[in-house]
Amino acid sequence: MSILIKLIVFASGNGSNFEAIQTAILDKTLNAEILCLISDKEKAFAHKRAEKHNIPSFAFKQGKDKVAYETQIVNKLSEYEFDYIICAGYMKIIGPTILNKYKGKIINIHPSSLPKYKGLDALGQALDAKETEIGVSVHYIDETLDGGEIIDQVHFDIDESMTREEIEEILHQHEHQLYVSVLQTLQGEA
Numbered sequence: 389m390s391i392l393i394k395l396i397v398f399a400s401g402n403g404s405n406f407e408a409i410q411t412a413i414l415d416k417t418l419n420a421e422i423l424c425l426i427s428d429k430e431k432a433f434a435h436k437r438a439e440k441h442n443i444p445s446f447a448f449k450q451g452k453d454k455v456a457y458e459t460q461i462v463n464k465l466s467e468y469e470f471d472y473i474i475c476a477g478y479m480k481i482i483g484p485t486i487l488n489k490y491k492g493k494i495i496n497i498h499p500s501s502l503p504k505y506k507g508l509d510a511l512g513q514a515l516d517a518k519e520t521e522i523g524v525s526v527h528y529i530d531e532t533l534d535g536g537e538i539i540d541q542v543h544f545d546i547d548e549s550m551t552r553e554e555i556e557e558i559l560h561q562h563e564h565q566l567y568v569s570v571l572q573t574l575q576g577e578a
């Protein structure tokens with residue numbers, strides 16, 4: 389029997405990756421528990437998903453003072469004992485206040501074959517570069533932008549006949565599978 393891993397999810401938007409992880413937990417394909425959702429957006433759809441699954445969710449607004457913002461999050465996190473922070477569409481750069489405390493425990497998913505196309509709109513960057521193979525990466529977060537150690541990636545072919553929407557749909561499916569698979573591996577190592 390594998391050991392249960394305890395997760396905190398950070399999300400800013402739709403939360404489909406968050407939901408995919410929770411679905412794998414409910415399906416018992418992943419022996420994990422999401423303790424809470426943290427967001428920088430009060431209106432993120434991810435909160436609705438959390439509510440549906442009875443997962444506590446919290447929003448903290450970042451003002452001019454990033455340290456103050458992240459201190460609020462660290463204070464909330466100190467209420468929990470957890471193994472990993474899972475960033476799933478969290479649109480803020482993790483600053484030193486969180487990173488120094490939890491380095492090595494913070495994981496992100498990025499929609500590109502890293503190290504290619506870091507930063508915003510990675511898919512747009514790949515399409516502009518006329519890539520015929522794109523990918524998705526799960527990596528540890530460090531102080532560099534999308535530059536931390538890669539845990540796993542998937543790559544897949546695209547062609548000119550596909551619309552951006554079609555590609556995004558396939559990309560999200562890959563993301564959902566990859567995130568769950570990485571967590572299964574980490575759980576095996578726990």
Ligand code: GRF
Nearest residue numbers: 402403404405477497498499
């Ligand atoms: C994903 O494409 C992820 O790679 C990126 O933000 C998106 C979040 O999607 N970092 P969702 O909110 O999980 O649906």
